[in-house]
Amino acid sequence: MKEAFLTFRFNAKSEALIATANGILDEYDREGYTVTLRQLFYQCVARAILPNTDKTYKALGDLVNRARLAGLIDWAFVCDRGRETIARPVWRDPADLIAEAAKQFAIDLWQSQPNHVELMVEKQALEGVLEPVCREQRIRFTANKGYSSASALYEIGKHLHDAHEDGKAVHVLYLGDHDPSGLDMTRDVRERLTLFSGVPVCVHRIALNRPQIEALRPPENPAKTTDTRFADYARQFGSASWELDAIEPRALAALVTRAVEGLRDPDLWKEAVTTEKQMHAELNALAAAQQKKGSAQ
Numbered sequence: 001m002k003e004a005f006l007t008f009r010f011n012a013k014s015e016a017l018i019a020t021a022n023g024i025l026d027e028y029d030r031e032g033y034t035v036t037l038r039q040l041f042y043q044c045v046a047r048a049i050l051p052n053t054d055k056t057y058k059a060l061g062d063l064v065n066r067a068r069l070a071g072l073i074d075w076a077f078v079c080d081r082g083r084e085t086i087a088r089p090v091w092r093d094p095a096d097l098i099a100e101a102a103k104q105f106a107i108d109l110w111q112s113q114p115n116h117v118e119l120m121v122e123k124q125a126l127e128g129v130l131e132p133v134c135r136e137q138r139i140r141f142t143a144n145k146g147y148s149s150a151s152a153l154y155e156i157g158k159h160l161h162d163a164h165e166d167g168k169a170v171h172v173l174y175l176g177d178h179d180p181s182g183l184d185m186t187r188d189v190r191e192r193l194t195l196f197s198g199v200p201v202c203v204h205r206i207a208l209n210r211p212q213i214e215a216l217r218p219p220e221n222p223a224k225t226t227d228t229r230f231a232d233y234a235r236q237f238g239s240a241s242w243e244l245d246a247i248e249p250r251a252l253a254a255l256v257t258r259a260v261e262g263l264r265d266p267d268l269w270k271e272a273v274t275t276e277k278q279m280h281a282e283l284n285a286l287a288a289a290q291q292k293k294g295s296a297q
Helices: 012-030 037-046 054-069 094-104 124-137 150-165 180-197 210-216 230-237 249-261 266-296
Strands: 115-121 140-143 169-175 201-207
Touching (some): 012 037, 012 054, 037 054, 037 124, 094 266, 115 124, 115 150, 115 249, 124 140, 124 249, 140 150, 150 169, 169 180, 169 249, 180 201, 180 230, 201 249
Parallel strands (some): 115 140, 115 169, 169 201
């Protein structure tokens, strides 16, 4: 919601940029996405509204912050990944708990599938775009902050081992920046997941790749010359790099959806969905009966 705490005077240029930002944020909110400041900035760059400079990015961040404080931008539309408050869930009574359980009930739609599929992304900032897709596709999702920790990959590896023991082929979809370290992270994930799982792990780098860069034309940045992998990268790709954040959220979500559906048996999926709907109806009936009983007492 929009809520004002302070008063600011904005010039005509700033008011126009705030209106543009609201248009972009409203557009993605209608489709269920929350975006980071970085993603908002790249959308402004891609639409030729702002130049792709650090100075402009910082200026946009300052403007968005003041606009939110002034009640001009919805607080829920721009998210800050990595800072989350955790609270224990509570209910008014047992009937309320049953009703909530009925809403959340789900079975493993992948149980009958020949493949086990998970998604990993280099950047936690993209959770707002990728979490909804993974929930819809019912796959496990891991967001990293650069190179993944040994602890995280160890836990994922053990889960992949169990899936392989259940007779499934193991697939991990990976998304990373197209820069010296971002490309190397795919290798790192593949090697360490294979090490920790002890089974064949097929890692698919579904983004960001050169064909997508050529097709989607995201804003480019200079690759970091201080990166130890820069020389090898520059010989193959030149001095430019591209960030995942610059990809339009709907395009990124579509990439994931296509990749997942390509590894899924559609007939087995439909059967599992039908079974879940039947079980969900039974649980809803139980919840309604419990609520009716509670109201009568």
